[in-house]
Amino acid sequence: MKNIKLQVPGTVANLVCGFDILGMALNEPFDEMEFKLLDERKIIIHHEDKFHLPTEPEKNVAGVVLLKILEKLENQNIGFEVTINKKIKPGSGLGSSAASAAGAAFGANELLGNIFSKEELVYFAMFGEELASGSRHADNIAPCLFGGITLVKSSEPMDIIPLSSPDLYVSAVHPQVEVKTSDARQILKKNIQMKDAVKQWGNVAGLVAGILKNDNQLISRSLEDVLVEPVRSILIPKFDEVKKQSLVLGALGGGISGSGPSIFMLSETKEIAEKVAENMRKIYNEIGIENFVYVSKINDQGIRIV
Numbered sequence: 001m002k003n004i005k006l007q008v009p010g011t012v013a014n015l016v017c018g019f020d021i022l023g024m025a026l027n028e029p030f031d032e033m034e035f036k037l038l039d040e041r042k043i044i045i046h047h048e049d050k051f052h053l054p055t056e057p058e059k060n061v062a063g064v065v066l067l068k069i070l071e072k073l074e075n076q077n078i079g080f081e082v083t084i085n086k087k088i089k090p091g092s093g094l095g096s097s098a099a100s101a102a103g104a105a106f107g108a109n110e111l112l113g114n115i116f117s118k119e120e121l122v123y124f125a126m127f128g129e130e131l132a133s134g135s136r137h138a139d140n141i142a143p144c145l146f147g148g149i150t151l152v153k154s155s156e157p158m159d160i161i162p163l164s165s166p167d168l169y170v171s172a173v174h175p176q177v178e179v180k181t182s183d184a185r186q187i188l189k190k191n192i193q194m195k196d197a198v199k200q201w202g203n204v205a206g207l208v209a210g211i212l213k214n215d216n217q218l219i220s221r222s223l224e225d226v227l228v229e230p231v232r233s234i235l236i237p238k239f240d241e242v243k244k245q246s247l248v249l250g251a252l253g254g255g256i257s258g259s260g261p262s263i264f265m266l267s268e269t270k271e272i273a274e275k276v277a278e279n280m281r282k283i284y285n286e287i288g289i290e291n292f293v294y295v296s297k298i299n300d301q302g303i304r305i306v
């Protein structure tokens, strides 16, 4: 019986201005997943973590992805047994659901002898995101599978552009307040003004150019979101303070990670990133909100077989 073990990274979706299209893989936090190939059409899911996630395949993000893969492989007597040790807290805004979705697609593909392309894996994994949030967005899944920073130019048809993996440090704080991705999508404005759209696509283009040219000052100037952040940041206590103080400490910029409540900042050096993270921790400790902070380099590889 074949088996495989994976380390599946957390991800920062949106990268401030690129709602639903930009994302970045992290070295920390990550989930662990172990897969066994079965010789009957069955999906078995175990959780070794403390999050009490459903293990019925149709209610678990990893399960729905594996069901989709089985549907594609009609008439084959195979199945998958998956053990998930989740370290990326669900609802954190650090791509917890995407890690299970992308990890499931990747793990199954490895056991099947790599019969699917990475784009096909993104397609399968999007069904997991749909279960978690009601929307088939791929901005967490793509960097999880490709590594580095990715652009989802389109998901229908699938057009994913891996950009690069800048030599930058990420500080992230996860304050323990719950923001469900599905709720954080419900509150977004349905219509936007042309002047805001112009500002936003200027920022997205500037950010992509800055990443490709390794121009950190351009990255810094482009990390601005006039559409989503003003609405969602209200759900995150101390958001403005964390951002302002991080910039004073020397960070290039940052904002809400995914749909929140986590906040991330990019910095050029480990020293600055650590100071920023320490300050994030201090801000939440002062108001008695439990929090977790991470300092990580951008993960250039994505999912790793261990």
Ligand SMILES: Nc1ncnc2c1ncn2[C@@H]1O[C@H](COP(=O)(O)OP(=O)(O)O)[C@@H](O)[C@H]1O
Binding pocket: 053, 054, 059, 060, 061, 062, 084, 086, 089, 090, 091, 092, 093, 094, 095, 096, 097, 098, 100, 131, 132, 133, 179, 180, 181, 182, 258, 259
């Ligand atoms: N394997 C899984 N991993 C993470 N979340 C899962 C999983 N299976 C089901 N879920 C559900 O998905 C939701 C978490 O998704 P989401 O709010 O998008 O979190 P995140 O922002 O961390 O990705 C929760 O309601 C959780 O119960």
Ligand SMILES: N[C@@H](CCOP(=O)(O)O)C(=O)O
Binding pocket: 011, 013, 014, 019, 020, 021, 092, 093, 094, 095, 096, 097, 098, 137, 139, 140, 181, 184, 185, 257, 258, 259, 260
């Ligand atoms: N583009 C999505 C990303 C959600 O990321 P998550 O890590 O919060 O699941 C959105 O902003 O809704």
